[in-house]
Amino acid sequence: MRYLPLTEADRREMLAEIGVAAVAELYRDVPEAARLPGPIAGLANHRGELEVDRLLSAMAAKNVTAGSVPFFLGGGAYRHHVPATVDSLLQRGEFLTAYTPYQPEIAQGTLQYLFEFQSQVALLTGMEVANASMYDGATACAEAVMMANRTTKRSRAVLAGNLHPHYRDTTATLARFNGFEIVAGDPAPAGKEDLAGKIDAATSCVVVQTPDVFGHVHDLTALAAACQAKGALLIAVVTEAVSLGLLTPPGAMGADIVVGEGQSLGMPLSFGGPYLGLFAAKEKYIRQMPGRLIGQTVDADGRRGWVLTLSTREQHIRREKATSNICTNSGLCALAFTMHLTLLGETGFTDLARLNHAKAVQLAEKLGDLKGLRILTDGFFNEFTIDVGRRANKVVNKLAKRGILAGVPATRLFPDSDGLTDLLLVAATECTTEADMDALARGLGELL
Amino acid sequence: MSQIKFTKDHEWIAVDGETGVVGITDYAQHALGDIVFVELPEIGREVSQGKEAAVVESVKAASEVYAPVDGEILAINDGLTDEPAQVNADPEGAGWFFKVRITAPAQLDGLMDKAAYQTYLEGLV
């Protein structure tokens, strides 16, 4: 078998050295009843590459790919163009097959790119420090709430109704078992929520997303002040990282913690994962931050280098008293993100953001001309909500049959909410062509 | 009259009437290695004998510093926040952690004096 280097001769020699007749003797501590006599029945035996390729390619062929049709889905994951350079570099074995940088002398590659990543995330979010990434935006959000609870010594989190439901639900799961309270608002497709009014002396944080799940862009300045007045932290959530190339960042609006999803840069959609949690905060909170942190230092020869630092917050040292149970970050995804962002640079990233917004405006203009639909989002980045006047999921399914992936029905994200059945979330990026937009407009026009 | 007492967890308390200054011993700072951070209690906080009053972190470990006796925190050594290395350099002097008003003075009788602590250390390997 191609992945197993030991030969039969090797095995015999090794058994002789150990002093047993067969490998089965090495398993003698396993209860007899649990020792299987041979390979598990009912499972196929080994296959060559050709066969595995054929099997998996057949599965892949059963999916409709975003690039093969007019495509308008967003809802927390966005289709962007990743330059060929990024994936090519990502596949270098020294990045792909490296371990966590616990031995920094031989991991300076990983440590330097993560330090650059932390620096970039701090710049994008307008915050003082960022960590070396989390599993995804939703878990980063939940961890941010836990951090706010620890820092304020309170246990009641206020969540905006327009926070992505997966982020809300992930936080709610942690709340249930960790014993804190969340107060989640109802979805507000028109984009208006009174969050300041919900803050009291027991509130640890307010979690608000911008652009929100319906696409609305929010100015958080007033809310930040309201939070500060009551001693609560403002947590801003950003699910479309490219928006930070054009919009005033949450850090500049007074956020205490910014979390988000980095999938937009460097990573394919990949049916939902693996993605990349972004986590940034004010410097005064660094000892309460979850996740890995890379710090700069010098070596014994005085040369600059980088190390994992402030590890005493983490589970392998504090055990029960750890800030979180997290063991890993999303290293390779962080590398993809940082390489893509480095390739873009200042002008490329800001141009990309402008291009995304312009494409979405262009789409909105074309759709806005259609009778039978209404655009609900006045201020947006690259995603907005339309009311199609009938069940949006049926519209999406019909259009899918015609070869158009029209967007995310709100009911897909909010299955239990009333009054959202006719709403459709549509996104446009630099990948969206005018022909795509015309196809969608035509398709909707025929249906509505 | 002032006296110094020691705990099995390597804390010392320098008693002066109703108050005491608390820190960790030279043995403890040596075992921990380079101290990188000290988390001190808030002034006014009530502490209980044997319960966590402060945390001291080195690069590889974090250790609780337990209150040697019941009391109320009167003062903390702010300087440790910027210069945690003082704990290594002068653990039984400038590296003190906090000052406490002793509310259960009888507990001091259960602690070791300098000679007893030395003997105790020799017993540890």
Next chain:
Amino acid sequence: MTNAKTISGHQGLQMDEPLIFELDSPGSSGVDLPPPPAVKSRLGAVAARNGVGLPGLTEPEVVRHYTRLSQKNYAIDAGFYPLGSCTMKHNPRLNEKMARLPGFADVHPLQPMTTVQGALELIDTLAGWLKTLTGMKAVAMSPAAGAHGEMCGMMAIAAAHDHRGGPARKRVLVPESAHGTNPATAAALGYSVEAIPATEDGRIDLAAFKAKLGFDVAAVMLTNPNTCGLFEREVRELAEAVHEAGAFLYCDGANFNAIVGRVRPADLGVDAMHINLHKTFSTPHGGGGPGSGPVVFSEALAPFVPLPAIIHDDDGYRLIESQDDDDGTALAFGRMKAFHGQMGVFIRALAYTLSHGADGLYQSSADAVLSANYLLAKLKGTFNAPFDGPCMHEALFDDKSLKGTGVGTLDIAKALIDEGFHPMTVYFPLVVHGAMLIEPTESESKRSIDQFIATMKGLAERAKTDAASFHAAPILAPRRRLDETAAARKPVLKWKKGA
């Protein structure tokens, strides 16, 4: 002996590479974008920002930067990682090719179900293999890493106890030798954690364990094989006692590589176990993630498995994303993360699993255990092995043999770096002094293992007479020992202009 000084700062193929911020050419970019359509801005409430502050580099500069960084990294592709409990096996390239098929990579998680049948089939197929390999009834595919899987398993247990009702169960028992994530997870869920002592032969003290059990224990978190590399012989008796007390047995599956394909955790009495796809199933470590930690569950815990779930019936595959009586997800305890799980990692793991098949996996675990025992046999004369063999897939040594030399476990580790090896796991498990935990995995050749053994023996010999050389190590790596104290005392966590 330090590295020779050169004019450029580079040393042969070892390039000295600045930070991207130090390579900034304002206005440069490695991407050419078309001009945007001429439309009016509709940003609304928020003003456009005035730049971000990122550096500009062109494509050749970017390629050179990251290529040079990669050259400072050790990796499985380049050499042996004898890291205990990490299972650093070969990462097959077929995995990478399959994950990049557009039919998987270019698919959005929220597309209509009819357009993603192949994606759902892939997840379901992998789920089926994991259930059959472990003998378990249900599986949660969404956790993003091992620690996340632990959290998932323990949440399901907490939900099951909630549902049953009865007196509160606030205690969780964990062996002293457990990985730090175990007590951290239990504590995060509000449990008080108690340690289970071990016997002289490195396994759980069953009598002492039974004495700690009670009707207020929610769960016992076990690792098996344990973190000392030993199989817990009395695991079935332990499981029986746990179940009699009305508690659940959680198994940390980090060491599954020792038994995959030849022992089923269900046959040991396990109720929930997370699997590290990035360990046992060959998906790449990527310098620290992404991982994937699916959790298999027994019949008793199956109703509580978190969302989303995948159902396969006559109508095809579909995702259940909210609780539904009809689909058996009414008691699902909630959601662990956004979307459906680490799909890119699933594809890689399935490519590996299909390649090995049942017979390949049966052989791979045997080779892993054989190699570790070979290592144990060869080194126990040189380094002290605290426990008698046989071991499972990893061999444990302590630092007794180094006493009096002035050389510690850390120094051995740093010396190994100069010898071209990544160090083994050091100072874990905590129950042994100066631990050295070595896991060869089944994908090391005998030649490679023999070279490692010879090196370790040579280092042990040199430690007797030349401690100074160990304290100076490493001297040949891209960096010498780094000042971690300074990094922690005055954290510098990002680049600053003028710094």
